[in-house]
Amino acid sequence: MKVKASASALRLFKRRQELMPVEEVDDLPRGMRGIYVLYKHRPRVRRFDVVYVGMAAEGGIRPRLRSHRAKKKGLWTHCSVFEVWDNIRDGEVAELEG
Secondary structure (H helix, E strand, O other), X not given: OOOOOEEOOOOOEXXXXXXXXXXXXXXXXXXXXXXXXXXXXXXXXXEEEEEXXXXXOOXXXXXXXXXXXXXXXXXXXXXXXXXEOOOOOHHHXXXXXX
C-alpha cells in the first residue's frame, strides 16, 4: 500500500501522514527527516492516546519507527509523521521535537 502524504501549509513541514497504522511503517520513504508521534488506539472510548513523541534527523523516520515497533511492541498502534523540508537543519528538527 502506498502512503499518501498531504501537503502542509506550515513553513517547516514538507508533508505529513497522520494516524497511520503500525503495519504501514514500511511504506514510508527512505531518508524522511522530521518528527513523529506514537499513539495507542482506544476504540472503546473512541480516542488515540499519545504515548511518545520523537525525532529523526540522520537515518530517517522509517528506521526509528521500525525500532520502536520491535522494542515497544503493543505499546502503540498508530503514528503520525511530519517530514521537514530539506533546508531545515538537524538542530531545528530537535527543537521541533522539544
